[in-house]
Amino acid sequence: MSDENNLWNPLEFESVTTPKAILSEQASYLTKMTKNVLRARIRAGTNPKNLVFNFEIIAPSLNNYVLVVCSVSHDLVKWYPLTLVSHPSGEIIKCEDEAEFINKLKEELNRKDVIEAIKSLFAQSRS
Amino acid sequence: MDEIIAKAVKEKDIDILVIVEPHEFPTNLLLTLNSEGNDFYYNADSCSHVQIFSKFIDPQFSLIQEFDRTVGWKYRSPYGDSLNIIVTHFHDKFHNDEEDQDVKLDELIKEIQIIEDSSDIDKTLLIGDLNIDPYNRLCYGPKGLNSIMCRKTVKRLGERKGRKLFYNASWNLLGDKDHTPGTYYRTSAGTKYWSVLDQIMMRSGLIDQFDPSSIRVLNYIFEEALVSINDIPRSEKYSDHLPIYFEIKI
Numbered sequence: 394m395s396d397e398n399n400l401w402n403p404l405e406f407e408s409v410t411t412p413k414a415i416l417s418e419q420a421s422y423l424t425k426m427t428k429n430v431l432r433a434r435i436r437a438g439t440n441p442k443n444l445v446f447n448f449e450i451i452a453p454s455l456n457n458y459v460l461v462v463c464s465v466s467h468d469l470v471k472w473y474p475l476t477l478v479s480h481p482s483g484e485i486i487k488c489e490d491e492a493e494f495i496n497k498l499k500e501e502l503n504r505k506d507v508i509e510a511i512k513s514l515f516a517q518s519r520s
Numbered sequence: 521m522d523e524i525i526a527k528a529v530k531e532k533d534i535d536i537l538v539i540v541e542p543h544e545f546p547t548n549l550l551l552t553l554n555s556e557g558n559d560f561y562y563n564a565d566s567c568s569h570v571q572i573f574s575k576f577i578d579p580q581f582s583l584i585q586e587f588d589r590t591v592g593w594k595y596r597s598p599y600g601d602s603l604n605i606i607v608t609h610f611h612d613k614f615h616n617d618e619e620d621q622d623v624k625l626d627e628l629i630k631e632i633q634i635i636e637d638s639s640d641i642d643k644t645l646l647i648g649d650l651n652i653d654p655y656n657r658l659c660y661g662p663k664g665l666n667s668i669m670c671r672k673t674v675k676r677l678g679e680r681k682g683r684k685l686f687y688n689a690s691w692n693l694l695g696d697k698d699h700t701p702g703t704y705y706r707t708s709a710g711t712k713y714w715s716v717l718d719q720i721m722m723r724s725g726l727i728d729q730f731d732p733s734s735i736r737v738l739n740y741i742f743e744e745a746l747v748s749i750n751d752i753p754r755s756e757k758y759s760d761h762l763p764i765y766f767e768i769k770i
Contacts (some may be wrong), residue, residue, distance in 0.1 A: 424558075425558050428550070429550060429560060429562070432577070453546075453562045453565060454545065454547045454566065457564050518545075519547045519548060
């Protein structure tokens, strides 16, 4: 196929940190910290207006039990402000920029009820 | 037990570990496998007769179908090749007479068919505790697993009476030339003492990727003997079955 028919202007793809990449990095850390006993993953949701990503923790030894910790929703093109939804509390948190998102995500992942749930899943995976 | 399994995995650089008829919850073995790293995952399914641990997770290693005693997984190589891995724990002859085993083998054959039909890959590996020997008619017979000893015949014919053949690599484990004469030993008058109940079979398309020189019964792991001085499995310490190791290049 000859490029002479190509109507596109040159496309340049910048290296950027997406909200999904931030979530994925934290998912990898949790999987590593639990020696793969628990696995965290990011699953894309199905909202037609926005991109939605769920932060899920899976316990393979407990018949693949899934705990959804939080969800992130943002516009396809304009990632910020984004919406962070806390699943334990149902609270909807607006994050204006990446720094705020990282701060709020840290708070969300370290919620007392989330940590207790992770500890419980780990303990029950061993029993 | 977990320690010796983890040693074997490390010594042999194993990618996929299959435990049939497990007696332990999988997490402690997973933690032992990962004591020096995070290489292994427990590939969970609801089949209580089988546990699979591997260096792969979904989508590279994904569940196809699960049944009470049989489970089918699909491995996809990053380089494009794939295979179905079916693991089973077939009913033993101590709790099932010949007629029972006949009926239950029909169920296993249907389950294998369902798994293969659910997959887009024609390379299938069947492994597990079959609780029958390779020379049992349920193994080699055309109404059985249709699983024979010759690679060339399986590659040449592909099928028999309209059903796909398996190449049964477990024939290589019979006899005492290079190793213990089987994977299971039973002391009882009138028996043959040794059996190869733990078997490895594959469809024609996978044969060239199997290294026949690799298949062996493990009776030592590092310096630790899994067998007594008479080569009998140390069932009181480990298992009444000896493990099998083999290589598939994919």
